[in-house]
Amino acid sequence: MLNDALRKLREKTKDHIDARDTERATLLSWPGSPSIEVDGDPEPYPATKLVFAEYLLNREVKADFIAAEYLEGNEPKGSVTGVLANGVVYETGEPYKQAPRSSLRGKLVIPSPLQVGDRLIVSRLSGQRYYVHGKDVGAGG
Known part of the structure; x- marks a missing residue:
């Protein structure tokens, strides 16, 4: 009965990552x-042996922006409305009264939070590869 309980516990936690x-x-080195240099290992691991969590990499988001300008008295005012690729709309500035518009298409780059010297939390994968989970914030990273 105890063996059955241990077997079920192992099955339930086999894919769970803990400390x-x-x-x-x-x-x-980055980017x-x-x-990386894993604590206790004699040699550093090169890029071919590393897999980084997606949120640690530079990310690009496609965006369309519509810019408009109008005058309030002699003071120019404006508004920018942005539509990101996922359909979320952002608006800044005052609402415009007249609408001479121009539109811009581009991408926003969200930079990686990683820097050389950061302490990382990693897990060993098969074939002496490592998965980089993120920064070790407990160590000042």
């Missing part, structure tokens, strides 16, 4: 050819 599954590392 025992993680290691600490230092980011040696061009990233490498």
Whole structure:
């Protein structure tokens, strides 16, 4: 009966990541050819051995912006409405009364939060590869 309970517990937690599954590392180079040094390992791991969580990478969001300007007395006023690729609309400035418009299409770049020297939380994958979860904020990262 105890063996059945242990087997069920192992099955339930086999894909769960906790503190025992993680290691600490230092980011040696970023972003061009990233490498990390895992605590206790003699050699650094190059980019070919690393998998980074998506939110740690530079991200690009496509956006369309409509800019308008109007005069209130002799003072120019304006408004920008942006429509991001996921359909969310953002607006800034005063609402315009006259609408000479121009539109801009572009992308917003959300930079990676990582910097050389950051302490990282990593997990070992098969084939001596590492998954980088994020920064180790407990160590001042």
